[in-house]
Amino acid sequence: MMTNSIHERLYRTDLASFTKFAFHELSPQYDLSTSWPVDVMADALQGCLDRGTNRLILNAPPRSLKSHCAAIAMVVFALGWDPTLKITVVAGTRALAAELQRRALALMRTPRCRALFPHLRPTVTPGEIVLPHGGGILYRAVGQSLIGRGADLIVIDDPIAPHRAQDNAQREGINAWYDAEIVPRLNDKAGGAIVLVMQRVHEDDLTAHVRKSGVWTEVVLPAIALADEVWPLHRRRTVMRRKGEPLLPDREGKEILIAILHEIDAYNFRAQYLQQPSAAPGLQRVGLFWEPRPPGWQPGMPTGGGAFRKVREINFILNEVFGMGEPPPYAGASPYSDAEWEAAAILQQRRLVAEAKGDRSRHDAPGH
Known part of the structure; x- marks a missing residue:
């Protein structure tokens, strides 16, 4: 049970604080030593909940906690505030969708999270979490039909694997699926929010596709800063990163990133780690x-x-x-x-x- 009322109020009201709380609840064996990227991503996601951000892209390297921030912590936090919300989480594979459901459910059931949001009493079926107030989370894989299911918030997490992105038919199929299935599922076309969370994998991937509408807010976090970055956060400090500074220096410093560059080669590194996909391999x-x-x-x-x-x-x-x-x-x-x-x-x-x-x-x- 919680005894610190200041922390309890922070976890209930501030998504960045709740996201770090959720990380420690789900992965107590790991230390979240570099937390500013979580602050930046959570601040942008908070905008989808209460500041009128209707379309948000989060581009960040593999293993940078973007899925945890958007597809786990944010959806639980959102239902903590409004258990009538209908949320859809769409993942690149059924296995990933099942893992995201498992982790969100595990977070809801931790004693400390239940103390924060005691009304989160989930009923679980494969691919869905339902709350007594009528809200919940629907989990699907990219390509599956969403006919008959509406949502107030949609999160798309890593819609295509890097090796599949080289297949023009698969890549174009996912872009067409987005056009046909995602926007029509919003209960409120003007006020509903869509969040796309992915590492870049191709110059014509889903990030590039949705950008053509010109209405998206973007948070792009390369593994190493390509220019000086300034991130003014609402109701908290301004985060700055200088050119050449790694995103996660304690886990993936320059030496490790250089080793990754040599191991996966320039094309994959430029897309997945720098978020700047080039025209063609080689x-x-x-x-x-x-x-x-x-x-x-x-x-x-x-x-x-x-x-x-x-x-x-x-x-x-x-x-x-x-x-x-x-x-x-x-x-x-x-x-x-x-x-x-x-x-x-x-x-x-x-x-x-x-x-x-x-x-x-x-x-x-x-x-x-």
Whole structure:
């Protein structure tokens, strides 16, 4: 039972505090050492409950507690405040949907949570938690029909696995399923809320698809800051993160992130950990530059008769994100886009090949 009334009031009224409370209730063996990402995500989720945020995207790396924040803590907290709410949680697989139901139910049944919200007396069936007041949580997997079931709040959690995102038919099918099944399920089309929680997996994934409507609030938390970040939180401090600072330094510092980059390669790392999916696996940056470069050469200067070389994307990330190695000679001050560099480099490569063939022809000609 709880004896500290200040903490009890915080857990009942503040989602960030309740989210940390829920983590310790469900995982007492783990230490939540870096908690500011929870504050940022919970503050955004609180907006869906009481500040009129109707569409919210949370993009964050694997194992960063985004599912705990949105699909477990928030839904229990919301029902604690209003047990008549109808909530739908949709997960990428049936197994994940069942796990989210199991953990939400376990939280409701802990003695401390029951002391906070004694009216949460759930009746459980496979795929559903029902409360005596009429509210509850419906659990489904992506692709399943939701016909006949309305919701005041919908949470979509990791709708597609990274390896399946490379299948155009599966990816486009999920985007079409969202259009057909999700928005129509809201009981209040103007006031109902949809939360999309996922790591990026493809440049045309569900995050990219829903962004086209232009009405979404976004919280994007890369595993390492790509620029200085400022997160002003309602009724609490402003959180700041400097460029180059890891999201979870105690668990995934720079050395571990670099090891992950080498292990999963640049394409997967850029999508899942940096939340910036690139156009295609195996992307390589290309450029035209002097080799060797003349004295005083700077990025973006004309290259004249320079050479052609491709730079591996993994090396580009190491320099761009982690400050390691030599920058590509066309980075930073270059006025050209990657596509322009690619086109120019191909022309340069053809010219060099043609020149080399011409030299050989001259040397092979009679009299040489």
